[in-house]
Amino acid sequence: GEDVEQSLFLSVREGDSSVINCTYTDSSSTYLYWYKQEPGAGLQLLTYIFSNMDMKQDQRLTVLLNKKDKHLSLRIADTQTGDSAIYFCAVYRGDKIIFGKGTRLHILP
Amino acid sequence: EAGVVQSPRYKIIEKKQPVAFWCNPISGHNTLYWYLQNLGQGPELLIRYENEEAVDDSQLPKDRFSAERLKGVDSTLKIQPAELGDSAVYLCASSSSPLGGSGFAGELFFGEGSRLTVL
Numbered sequence: 001g002e003d004v005e006q007s008l009f010l011s012v013r014e015g016d017s018s019v020i021n022c023t024y025t026d027s028s029s030t031y032l033y034w035y036k037q038e039p040g041a042g043l044q045l046l047t048y049i050f051s052n053m054d055m056k057q058d059q060r061l062t063v064l065l066n067k068k069d070k071h072l073s074l075r076i077a078d079t080q081t082g083d084s085a086i087y088f089c090a091v092y093r094g095d096k097i098i099f100g101k102g103t104r105l106h107i108l109p
Numbered sequence: 110e111a112g113v114v115q116s117p118r119y120k121i122i123e124k125k126q127p128v129a130f131w132c133n134p135i136s137g138h139n140t141l142y143w144y145l146q147n148l149g150q151g152p153e154l155l156i157r158y159e160n161e162e163a164v165d166d167s168q169l170p171k172d173r174f175s176a177e178r179l180k181g182v183d184s185t186l187k188i189q190p191a192e193l194g195d196s197a198v199y200l201c202a203s204s205s206s207p208l209g210g211s212g213f214a215g216e217l218f219f220g221e222g223s224r225l226t227v228l
Contacts, residue, residue, distance in 0.1 A: 031215045092215045
């Protein structure tokens with residue numbers, strides 16, 4: 001079955017860049033996603049990338065996909081206090097969307 | 110446009126009691142999902158509906174969990190009887206396109222969740 005792995009915590013100083021990493025096992029995953037969950041809220045889609053792309057940029061967000069290594073990353077430029085949340089990597093594989101356990105991003109002043 | 114609405118937001122019950130959660134998806138979204146989110150974990154699919162039909166309920170513990178989506182709009186998830194291990198957040202999500210269908214890019218719209226505590 002599909003396995004999506006993420007580190008659990010990341011601390012970053014305000015204004016620095018945050019890089020959240022994810023690895024997955026199934027190379028047939030067609031779409032890969034980053035969702036954000038703020039305290040007490042549901043998940044919100046931040047961005048996604050199709051498997052035939054290597055990079056996608058959307059304002060402060062940059063997604064990099066390394067299909068050979070099955071590695072997905074999310075870079076948040078100029079990290080702000082409002083970016084403090086849990087970030088979930090997810091992959092779509094035919095009949096399911098599989099989520100990782102989430103990376104909690106903590107912003108240091 | 111209203112988002113996915115869930116109720117109740119919080120529920121505390123004693124073990125062996127029944128509990129029900131309600132979800133109203135975004136208008137026009139034919140695909141509805143119920144996910145279970147344990148503390149420190151990512152969401153895990155319980156059941157997926159396309160309109161009224163439950164097309165994927167392989168992860169639903171059918172001995173105590175049931176779900177329905179009458180008329181293809183609102184949905185209810187029930188647990189009877191609840192066990193201590195059922196304490197978690199139950200998330201409802203909806204999407205405008207069927208999973209894997211034409212135009213599907215995988216954007217799920219989530220509600221705020223229903224947090225269940227079983228004592």
